[in-house]
Amino acid sequence: xxxxxxxxxxxxxxxxxxxxxxxxxxxxxxxxxxxxxxxxxxxxxxxxxxxxxxxxxxxxxxxxxxxxxxxxxxxxxxxxxxxxxxxxxxxxxxxxxxxxxxxxxxxxxxxxxxxxxxxxxxxxxxxxxxxxxxxxxxxxxxxxxxxxxxxxxxxxxxxxxxxxxxxxxxxxxxxxxxxxxxxxxxxxxxxxxxxxxxxxxxxxxxxxxxxxxxxxxxxxxxxxxxxxxxxxxxxxxxxxxxxxxxxxxxxxxxxxxxxxxxxxxxxxxxxxxxxxxxxxxxxxxxxxxxxxxxxxxxxxx
Amino acid sequence: xxxxxxxxxxxxxxxxxxxxxxxxxxxxxxxxxxxxxxxxxxxxxxxxxxxxxxxxxxxxxxxxxxxxxxxxxxxxxxxxxxxxxxxxxxxxxxxxxxxxxxxxxxxxxxxx
Numbered sequence: 001x002x003x004x005x006x007x008x009x010x011x012x013x014x015x016x017x018x019x020x021x022x023x024x025x026x027x028x029x030x031x032x033x034x035x036x037x038x039x040x041x042x043x044x045x046x047x048x049x050x051x052x053x054x055x056x057x058x059x060x061x062x063x064x065x066x067x068x069x070x071x072x073x074x075x076x077x078x079x080x081x082x083x084x085x086x087x088x089x090x091x092x093x094x095x096x097x098x099x100x101x102x103x104x105x106x107x108x109x110x111x112x113x114x115x116x117x118x119x120x121x122x123x124x125x126x127x128x129x130x131x132x133x134x135x136x137x138x139x140x141x142x143x144x145x146x147x148x149x150x151x152x153x154x155x156x157x158x159x160x161x162x163x164x165x166x167x168x169x170x171x172x173x174x175x176x177x178x179x180x181x182x183x184x185x186x187x188x189x190x191x192x193x194x195x196x197x198x199x200x201x202x203x204x205x206x207x208x209x210x211x212x213x214x215x216x217x218x219x220x221x222x223x224x225x226x227x228x229x230x231x232x233x234x235x236x237x238x239x240x241x242x243x244x245x246x247x248x249x250x251x252x253x254x255x256x257x258x259x260x261x262x263x264x265x266x267x268x269x270x271x272x273x274x275x276x277x278x279x280x281x282x283x284x285x286x287x288x289x290x291x292x293x294x295x296x297x298x299x300x301x
Numbered sequence: 302x303x304x305x306x307x308x309x310x311x312x313x314x315x316x317x318x319x320x321x322x323x324x325x326x327x328x329x330x331x332x333x334x335x336x337x338x339x340x341x342x343x344x345x346x347x348x349x350x351x352x353x354x355x356x357x358x359x360x361x362x363x364x365x366x367x368x369x370x371x372x373x374x375x376x377x378x379x380x381x382x383x384x385x386x387x388x389x390x391x392x393x394x395x396x397x398x399x400x401x402x403x404x405x406x407x408x409x410x411x412x413x
Contacts, residue, residue: 023345035348041368042327042344052343059345068356 017044019053026060030071064285066292074293075221078229081290082138083212085232088283089134090208092239094201095276096127099246103253113256119249126242130235137231138211141224145214157217163210171203226294233291236284243280247273312342312350317359317374317382324363324373327351354378 020043024036043052067077100123142161149157175196182192254269319325319333327347335341342350351372354360359378363371374382400406 020344031352035352037368038327038370039344039348042331042347045328046331046344048344052345055343056345059349062349063352068352070356071352 016048020048023053023057027063031063075225077293078225078290079215081286083215084286085283086208088279090204091279094204096246116249116252119245123242123245126238130239134235138228141228144224145218157214160210160214164207167203167207171200229290229294233287236287312346316350317378320374324371326369326371
């Protein structure tokens with residue numbers, strides 16, 4: 001913010017410029033490319049005290065949330081947002097499925113705590129609705145891109161676009177094989193469960209990255225991109241509800257379910273919640289940026 | 302104790318006012334705003350404002366041979382600054398009149 005003081009400038013020491021560069025790294029790449037050098041030149045001349053560096057870091061938030069229109073063309077912003085939302089949403093979905101697998105799919109209900117009990121159906125409904133909305137809005141664009149990639153004989157782009165189908169199928173096959181080979185009466189061992197979970201996250205990342213890469217290479221414009229960007233923003237509403245429900249249940253189990261050992265580990269619970277919060281923040285900010293570009297005036301669409 | 306109203310100072314207005322006489326780069330703007338208007342803008346605030354003003358077509362960047370790119374006010378920016386200055390003058394006039402009637406206040410150098 002502004003402050004009423006007299007200027008008493010002296011060149012910034014090297015360590016402070018390192019901090020300034022770190023603060024600048026928090027900005028969107030396009031913003032950094034446009035203003036980064038100028039800001040560093042200004043800080044070098046003016047001295048850039050700790051407050052100036054802190055202010056610079058804090059100002060990165062609005063630069064992400066309200067990106068200046070002149071630095072982006074709208075379709076590029078929508079494509080970028082879609083790719084980011086897909087990736088972050090997939091991570092949220094993976095974390096949510098791990099939560100579901102470790103709790104409700106094992107039939108666990110801590111007695112006397114309806115908050116935790118209610119969290120499960122809220123999570124299920126939010127998750128399913130979010131997936132439906134996202135799929136409905138993204139399917140037309142996906143089909144459009146797939147047809148175009150095939151028409152233009154772009155094998156690599158076709159493969160990228162098919163990853164959302166191939167990766168989950170590969171994961172399900174891997175689960176089936178693991179259970180048949182390594183499963184016992186009580187399911188698979190913790191080691192196998194961890195291996196399958198990690199493979200699941202890799203599959204989710206591949207399924208999300210595929211369309212993102214195709215968007216980057218095929219550079220679609222028009223109504224399909226707009227619809228997908230708006231759907232991605234709408235899908236984040238129920239997803240955030242599901243995230244809140246899973247966080248509530250996780251905290252509830254941590255506080256009340258003393259006989260449920262997995263949820264009494266503060267490091268695991270804290271790590272899980274931190275990952276969920278990070279993915280939810282990235283997805284929400286990106287979805288908002290994409291929706292703002294989609295709903296802006298007709299220029300550049 | 303007097304209440305300071307520095308936070309009411311509108312950074313976009315300060316930057317437009319600074320650029321009203323001649324093009325300036327970031328450091329020159331912060332110096333000018335501090336020396337003539339008594340408000341120091343941090344680098345983060347300044348470039349958030351520059352980016353917003355540029356986005357709205359109220360200022361434009363000029364070519365530069367080094368990293369210190371100068372900016373100049375556009376016609377739209379000058380009009381926006383003129384309109385806002387007019388409104389501020391009106392507010393200041395009303396405030397002075399009412400302070401004078403209610404408290405007998407007079408600006409420094411004026412009649413009591």
